[in-house]
Each structure stands twice: as C-alpha cells, then as structure tokens.
Amino acid sequence: MKILAIESSCDETACAIVEDGTKELVSVVASSKDFHEKTGGVVPEVASRKQLEFIFPVLERTIEDYCEKIGCSDKEEAVASIDALAVTVGPGLVGSLVVGVTAAKTLSMAWKKPLIPVNHLVGHIYANFLGDPSEITFPAVCLLVSGGHTDLVLMKGHGDLAYLGGTVDDAAGECFDKVARMMGISRYLGGAVLSKRALECKNPGAAKLLPRPMLDQDNYDFSFSGLKTAVKRYLEGAPRDISCTAREFEEAVVDVLTVKTIKAVNHFGVKSLLVGGGVSANTRLRESLKNATEAAGVKLFIPEPRLCTDNAVYIASAAYFNNVTKDLSEIRAEPSLNIMGLT
Ligand SMILES: Nc1ncnc2c1ncn2[C@@H]1O[C@H](COP(=O)(O)OP(=O)(O)OP(=O)(O)O)[C@@H](O)[C@H]1O
Numbered sequence: 001m002k003i004l005a006i007e008s009s010c011d012e013t014a015c016a017i018v019e020d021g022t023k024e025l026v027s028v029v030a031s032s033k034d035f036h037e038k039t040g041g042v043v044p045e046v047a048s049r050k051q052l053e054f055i056f057p058v059l060e061r062t063i064e065d066y067c068e069k070i071g072c073s074d075k076e077e078a079v080a081s082i083d084a085l086a087v088t089v090g091p092g093l094v095g096s097l098v099v100g101v102t103a104a105k106t107l108s109m110a111w112k113k114p115l116i117p118v119n120h121l122v123g124h125i126y127a128n129f130l131g132d133p134s135e136i137t138f139p140a141v142c143l144l145v146s147g148g149h150t151d152l153v154l155m156k157g158h159g160d161l162a163y164l165g166g167t168v169d170d171a172a173g174e175c176f177d178k179v180a181r182m183m184g185i186s187r188y189l190g191g192a193v194l195s196k197r198a199l200e201c202k203n204p205g206a207a208k209l210l211p212r213p214m215l216d217q218d219n220y221d222f223s224f225s226g227l228k229t230a231v232k233r234y235l236e237g238a239p240r241d242i243s244c245t246a247r248e249f250e251e252a253v254v255d256v257l258t259v260k261t262i263k264a265v266n267h268f269g270v271k272s273l274l275v276g277g278g279v280s281a282n283t284r285l286r287e288s289l290k291n292a293t294e295a296a297g298v299k300l301f302i303p304e305p306r307l308c309t310d311n312a313v314y315i316a317s318a319a320y321f322n323n324v325t326k327d328l329s330e331i332r333a334e335p336s337l338n339i340m341g342l343t
C-alpha cells in the first residue's frame with residue numbers, strides 16, 4: 001500500500017510517499033528555519049505563511065520525483081497508484097497545521113482517496129519502522145525527545161500506547177536550544193551546534209558540576225528548566241570554557257534521559273527500546289543508550305539522523321501500521337476533521 005503523507009506542524013513543510021510503511025519512495029522537506037534564526041525563535045505567523053508558500057512546490061516536487069522513481073508516463077498515472085493520504089493533525093502550531101490539513105483534505109476529495117490523521121509524536125516513533133522493522137518486539141518502551149516534548153511511553157502494539165511520564169517543564173530539545181542561545185553559539189535550534197562544540201572540549205573535568213534533575217525520583221518524569229538555570233549560574237560564576245560547559249550540559253541531559261529510560265525498560269521487562277525526535281540525532285545520547293541497552297540485553301532502535309527531525313516519511317509509516325488491518329474505504333476525508341482532536 002502506498003501512502004502520500006503531509007507534515008506541516010511547525011517550520012518544516014514535508015511530503016513523502018512510503019510503501020507498506022517501511023519503504024521510502026520519495027521524501028521532500030522544505031524548512032523556514034532561516035527566517036526564525038533572525039528572530040531567535042519561531043514566530044507562528046511567519047511559520048504558517050511560509051507553510052502556505054512551500055506547500056504547493058513541495059507537493060509538486062513529491063509527485064514529480066515519485067513519477068520519475070516508478071517510471072510513470074504522467075502525473076495522473078502517479079496519482080492513480082497512490083492508495084491513501086495521511087496528514088499530521090497535531091500537536092503543533094495551529095496556523096502551520098491548518099495548511100497541511102487543508103491541502104490533505106482537498107487532495108483527498110479531489111483524488112477520492114482515504115485520508116488518515118496522524119499524531120506528530122506517534123509519527124516520531126514510527127521513524128524506527130522504516131527499512132526492516134521485523135526485529136522490533138512488543139511491548140516496547142519509547143523515548144520521545146524532540147524540540148517540544150520529552151516523554152516515555154509504553155507501546156504494547158500499534159495504536160496501543162500508554163504514557164509513562166514526561167517533562168514537567170521544558171523539553172530536552174528546547175533546553176538544548178535555550179542553553180545554546182545563552183552561550184551565544186546559536187540563535188535558533190542550537191542542539192546540533194552545541195553538541196558539536198561539546199566535542200571540542202579538550203579537558204573535560206571528572207566532576208559532575210551540573211545537577212541531574214529528578215534522577216532520584218521514583219517516576220518517569222523529567223525536568224530541564226532548572227538545569228538551564230544551573231548553566232546560567234555556572235556561566236556567571238567565573239570565566240568558563242564554552243566547549244567544556246557544552247559538554248557538561250550535554251552529559252547532564254544524556255545521563256538523566258538514559259537512566260530514566262533504562263529504569264522503564266527494566267521495570268516493564270521489554271526487549272525493544274524505540275527512540276525518536278530531533279534530540280535522538282545527538283551522538284552522545286545515541287552512544288549512551290547503545291551502551292546502556294547492550295548492558296541490559298535490550299535491542300535499541302534509533303532512526304538515522306535525517307529521520308529524527310521533522311519529515312513526512314514517518315507520518316506515512318505511522319498511518320500505515322495503525323490502519324493496515326482496517327477497511328480504508330471507511331476513512332474518507334472528513335470536512336470536519338478536527339486538527340487538534342488527536343493532541
Ligand atoms: N544533534 C543534536 N543534539 C541535540 N539536540 C538536537 C540535535 N539535533 C537536533 N536537535 C534538537 O531537536 C529539536 C528539533 O527536533 P524536532 O524537529 O523533532 O522538534 P519539533 O518538531 O520542533 O518538536 P515536536 O516534535 O515536539 O513538535 C531541536 O530542539 C534541536 O535543537
């Protein structure tokens with residue numbers, strides 16, 4: 001089954017076509033992040049206007065690339081071979097979401113194809129089902145670490161998710177971004193920049209100078225807001241080496257994420273850990289989870305870095321696995337499809 005998915009929850013406008021939830025045929029991503037760099041953060045109105053500007057070229061390009069890939073004679077033939085549409089319906093910026101949802105509903109009605117609503121966060125988890133997902137076993141623990149969320153979820157099967165805990169304040173990605181801005185090394189989406197700077201630290205101290213918030217609490221919750229303040233105080237205290245401060249900070253975040261995740265893995269006795277969201281592109285986190293899961297005898301699944309941040313490939317995959325057993329003819333475009341309904 002071939003699904004064309006649209007993702008427009010924040011500042012990426014993305015479209016992809018995926019076969020049977022696992023085989024990526026085409027993926028196109030446009031981003032307005034350069035505009036938000038200027039303002040040091042997303043201005044929702046700017047993001048939604050950029051969505052509107054990008055959505056048609058992104059859709060056009062997707063169909064063109066797909067047509068070339070499957071060797072079809074014209075776009076009608078390409079469209080005819082698509083079985084269903086999927087779209088991110090939340091969570092996200094409402095103005096941005098509306099653009100993708102409206103495009104998807106319109107295409108669904110014009111092409112007379114089913115439209116599957118997908119939750120963006122569930123989508124992040126499904127980045128692990130691209131390629132060969134046969135080794136993923138249920139129940140699985142999922143760690144979602146993105147720009148806006150940090151959650152631990154127990155996945156008992158497709159469509160059967162139970163929330164275990166999550167951040168009580170900032171998300172891990174948001175904390176990376178704010179600390180990078182505080183350090184003056186990036187104005188927007190500084191996680192990857194901070195991580196690169198951390199690698200340049202020549203003399204990492206042995207002492208753990210920053211706190212590991214909520215690590216000793218008997219729950220699956222996180223808190224990153226205080227850590228951010230601790231970095232601020234640390235930087236104010238004396239002249240600091242920025243690279244080594246970045247490393248200290250990154251280690252504190254990675255320690256907390258790893259310990260709490262492994263605690264959930266052990267408690268529920270799962271054999272698979274699935275990680276998703278932009279922060280899962282972080283090299284130190286990947287290494288730390290790899291070592292911890294090897295020690296625990298658990299299989300680790302982390303998407304390739306390109307699929308960690310927002311794209312439509314995983315939206316198509318989530319749509320497939322959550323609907324493959326259903327009669328798709330029942331999932332028609334609903335003019336009343338509530339974009340916040342699944343948040
Ligand atoms: N290598 C990295 N190290 C740490 N953080 C990273 C890295 N690469 C990306 N990030 C962070 O990932 C976040 C972006 O991820 P993502 O695109 O999943 O978030 P989002 O879609 O904005 O939020 P959400 O998915 O919660 O709606 C940013 O905070 C960014 O700094």
Ligand SMILES: [Mg+2]
Binds near residue numbers: 147277
């Ligand atoms: Mg995201």
